[in-house]
Amino acid sequence: MDDSSDPRATRSRQAILSAARELLLDQGPAGVTHQRVAQQAGVGRATVYRHWPQAEQLLLDVMDLAGLPFFAEPRVPLRAWFRRRLRELADELAMPEVAAVALTLMQGAVWDEQIARQRDQFVRTLTERIAAGLALATRSGETGGETGGEGGSTTGSGTGSTPDPHDAAAMLVGPILYRTALQGGSVPDAFIDRLVDQVLP
Template structure:
């Protein structure tokens, strides 16, 4: 039986991911080491190394293992929906473990082409979803904007990431409203 289809390998991989999520939530990215994962998952350290030679690869799998829930299925009116999505993003990025992990992965993407590729895929999904929502708001007459659609994700998501991960500060609803006002004139 090949390694990729071996049910034991699949079980150990899932046990390691569960342990990584738990360690990440409880203690932050620094706790996600091969040794700690092996202990927590009840597998040998070599098994962890076989699945993930570098901790950054594991952290990326922990973060990107599920479908991105944010900015999915826009609702009308679009502005309150976008506000809720930005609020959820801000709230999810606030725990120190998540903020630290986000920064670790951003740094790792500079040198690791695989991490950069996966980061770019996630960014593309979020960008496409935001542009589709704003296009819907413009088409329905809810929003008048002259903003380049390519700039929208940076204008909306960028400040939230900076505020939470870099400044380690809360994102107020007032800030989210100002971000939304920056993309155009909303009909309320």
């Protein structure tokens, strides 16, 4: 039933989104559950389920509004910053509800244009943030060369240069997504170190 014209439904929906955004910013993606959002919004859990039957879709919607929490505000030394951000990402993706969001993005984007747009925006945001980090590392002298341009990536092995940001994003995020969401495994620190070594040799 379409309740978009019901003022009470509109208010509850806005309260839920506001509560979910607060939880996302305070606790990260794993904090956005039906139960926690209902408590934070002061509504019944059934109300949250009515608007968002799937928790992952609620998280997608609130992340779309609040912004992607990963890889924001790069810092030097970039190697340590990458390690911390990848550790956070791996820990979040190890939680079933967050892994479900990643899988929803991959699967839903094939059939749903809105989810495809969300996926594309997330990918752009991650790539831009990683590019900003690589540029900062280059300016600070942490890397020995320049990042590759669009369509012309450099691998960096033995050359002192760093990869194209699109390649770097895939090299950093892709293996962690595969290990957690697809293999259902944990990500040891040594695995993260190897990923960072590929991008910043």
